[in-house]
Amino acid sequence: MKSHALLTAATLALAAPALAQKTTPSAVREKTVEAAKKDEKTAAPQETKAGDTAKASLKDAKGQPVGDVTFEQTPHGVLIKGTLSNIPAGTHAIHIHEAGKCDAPEFKTAGGHFNPSKKTHGMLSPGGKHEGDLPNLNVAQDGKVQFEFFANGGLTVASMMDTDGASVVVHAKADDYKTDPAGDAGGRIACGVVSK
Structure with a gap:
């Protein structure tokens, strides 16, 4: 035992x-x-990838090319660069819109501003801003403008490439950065579909 x-x-x-x-x-x-x-x-692949790029070639209401806007994904947001010409001199709003469609002459097919988070319009709005809200353009007397913005408020190159795409729209007037839904920016004078 x-x-x-x-x-x-x-x-x-x-x-x-x-x-x-x-x-x-x-x-x-x-x-x-x-x-x-x-x-x-x-799991689904990660949406945002640094180095992703996209481009929009803009045309005016008559179908004439007015320039290009490029998008580059960085680890901290999207670098947006553009060169435009034949735009009326003065201050103009530029926004990313929710649909990748630019039917002239009014470009209403581009829809409203790109706004997946459903905020109100404007950088000065307490309930804002849309992911598609960008700073105004100051166009010189010769109708040309070159710009560079950095968007870090939730905008990504991948998010613009959703099922209905996105577009870039230049407006007739300046964005006041607060009036919902479009900053009282007036009509749409140029538009380009965002594509890879």
Whole structure:
């Protein structure tokens, strides 16, 4: 009986590390890490990727080209650059609109401002701003303007490439940065569909 008890104790002592290994927190952690890796592979790909680019070639109401706007995804937001010409001198609003369609002459097919988070319009609005709200353009007397903006309020290149796309619209007047839904910016004088 004594030797049987000693044999049982010795067997348990030898088996204890193996049994413990199966139930220790590190074993649980390994299983959790493996499960997370498996979920990662089956999850949807990450939307925002630094280096993604897109471009919009704008035309006026008569279908004449007026310039290009480019978008580059960075780790901190979207770098937006553009060169436009044949735009009336003065201050003009420029926005990203919710649909990738630019039917002249009024460009209403571009829809409202790109606004997936459903905020009110304007950088000065307490309930704003739309992801598609951008600073005004100051066009010189020769009708030319070159600009560079940085958009970090939730706008991404990937988000503009949703099922109905997006477009860039230049307005007849300046954006007052507060009036909902479009900053009292007047009619749409140029438009371009955003594409890869």
